[in-house]
Amino acid sequence: MKNIKGLKITIIGMGYIGLPTGITFARAGFKVVGFDINKNVIETLKLGKIHIVEPDLQEAYEEALQSGNLKVTAKLEKSDVYIIAVPTPFKKNENKKIADLSYVESASKMVAEVLEPGNLVILESTVPPKTTKIMTDILEENSGLSRDKFLTCHCPERVLPGKILYELEHNDRIIGAEKKEAGNLAKEIYKEIVKKGEIYITDDITAEMAKLVENTYRDVNIAFANELSVICDKLGINVFELIKLSNKHPRVNILTPGAGVGGHCLAVDPWFIVEQFQQEANVIREARLINDYKPQWIVDKVEKELDFNKNKKIGILGLAYKPDIDDLRESPSMEIALTLKEKDYDIYACEPNIISNEINGIKNLSLENLLNKVDYIVITLAHKEFIENIDKIKRKSYIFDCIGLTKKF
Numbered sequence: 001m002k003n004i005k006g007l008k009i010t011i012i013g014m015g016y017i018g019l020p021t022g023i024t025f026a027r028a029g030f031k032v033v034g035f036d037i038n039k040n041v042i043e044t045l046k047l048g049k050i051h052i053v054e055p056d057l058q059e060a061y062e063e064a065l066q067s068g069n070l071k072v073t074a075k076l077e078k079s080d081v082y083i084i085a086v087p088t089p090f091k092k093n094e095n096k097k098i099a100d101l102s103y104v105e106s107a108s109k110m111v112a113e114v115l116e117p118g119n120l121v122i123l124e125s126t127v128p129p130k131t132t133k134i135m136t137d138i139l140e141e142n143s144g145l146s147r148d149k150f151l152t153c154h155c156p157e158r159v160l161p162g163k164i165l166y167e168l169e170h171n172d173r174i175i176g177a178e179k180k181e182a183g184n185l186a187k188e189i190y191k192e193i194v195k196k197g198e199i200y201i202t203d204d205i206t207a208e209m210a211k212l213v214e215n216t217y218r219d220v221n222i223a224f225a226n227e228l229s230v231i232c233d234k235l236g237i238n239v240f241e242l243i244k245l246s247n248k249h250p251r252v253n254i255l256t257p258g259a260g261v262g263g264h265c266l267a268v269d270p271w272f273i274v275e276q277f278q279q280e281a282n283v284i285r286e287a288r289l290i291n292d293y294k295p296q297w298i299v300d301k302v303e304k305e306l307d308f309n310k311n312k313k314i315g316i317l318g319l320a321y322k323p324d325i326d327d328l329r330e331s332p333s334m335e336i337a338l339t340l341k342e343k344d345y346d347i348y349a350c351e352p353n354i355i356s357n358e359i360n361g362i363k364n365l366s367l368e369n370l371l372n373k374v375d376y377i378v379i380t381l382a383h384k385e386f387i388e389n390i391d392k393i394k395r396k397s398y399i400f401d402c403i404g405l406t407k408k409f
């Protein structure tokens, strides 16, 4: 085998995961090629610019380019190692939430065309159990090589947007492979970038499930808190006080309820388990439904509190899917704002992380302007600016506080 850093790595998919991963391998001394089917992505990258928002990534990209270790291309080249980091959304136009594996399938077919004996293909995308085996089947069928001639494994990614470069180095990683040789080789490679974390080798299905279970664990725990918030409302007691007191128990740690669960991971990944285990995955499915229902529950509460009076101006504090980011994907706060708007309420928002006067048709005001303008506010997120100005916010007479920001005990 070549010296480990002599291995050429091609990253398939230069998005939020593939681009920082490629940059990190290049900075560690590997020769890296970044490949994407989106011509705009490649054109932007070729101009020396990155197309995603992530702290310190532009500087890291420039450094990787200058080192001569990283190049980007719209044509897939032969390599020693291929890392697939393509999207795994839901299938569109389906009633059920089913993983759309078409990106993984087409990326695998492309790799098959250039695959050579001894190559290692690593699947980093978040996938339903047994997808690594599907990838291996596709590689075998389309390359003309039998599966004992090449290596495959799954190495799921668990980085947090906003801290990706840091977490690539610090987070523990799991590598899952059918063949021991594949797991060991992948570990040697990742060891060069995972400088502060541990790397654990297991089988492919356990690795696939580990990634899904991590996000499902959080989703289920949030669902418990959200369910409590609905029960407490019926009881006429304050859920935030209840949770604070219950958490005084030495072995209890209940999370804080919120406006729901958003983003492209927690709101998506648990369904990849449910789709294969319709009979068994009951807690997981129920948790997803509870979290998905929370925005509608908030809309109903707000309407009742306003006595369905559409002349009142409503201000939503926060539109992103979690605090201090600008990401609106699957955002429950956005859903609340849009549902109320569709019902003809006069809706305004303050989303300080997005510099735009309008977001999806909702007027985006400064906190000060919003507080002056509206009659009623709905607090959906603990953005830094809201915490810093909590006294001003509390002066409003009508507040629906989904996250307990104004109710500290």
Ligand SMILES: NC(=O)c1ccc[n+]([C@@H]2O[C@H](COP(=O)([O-])OP(=O)(O)OC[C@H]3O[C@@H](n4cnc5c(N)ncnc54)[C@H](O)[C@@H]3O)[C@@H](O)[C@H]2O)c1
Pocket (backbone or CB within 6 Å): 012, 013, 014, 015, 016, 017, 018, 035, 036, 037, 038, 041, 085, 086, 087, 088, 103, 106, 107, 110, 124, 125, 126, 127, 157, 158, 159, 160, 161, 264, 265
């Ligand atoms: N973004 C995150 O925070 C995060 C965290 C953990 C895991 N993941 C998982 O990582 C995977 C990738 O997510 P992402 O956020 O980087 O997606 P992304 O949409 O930012 O990027 C994916 C890229 O893949 C490209 N692509 C699609 N098909 C291709 C093909 N056949 N060949 C080459 N390029 C192709 C797209 O053009 C796009 O640029 C997903 O499975 C996601 O669930 C994401």
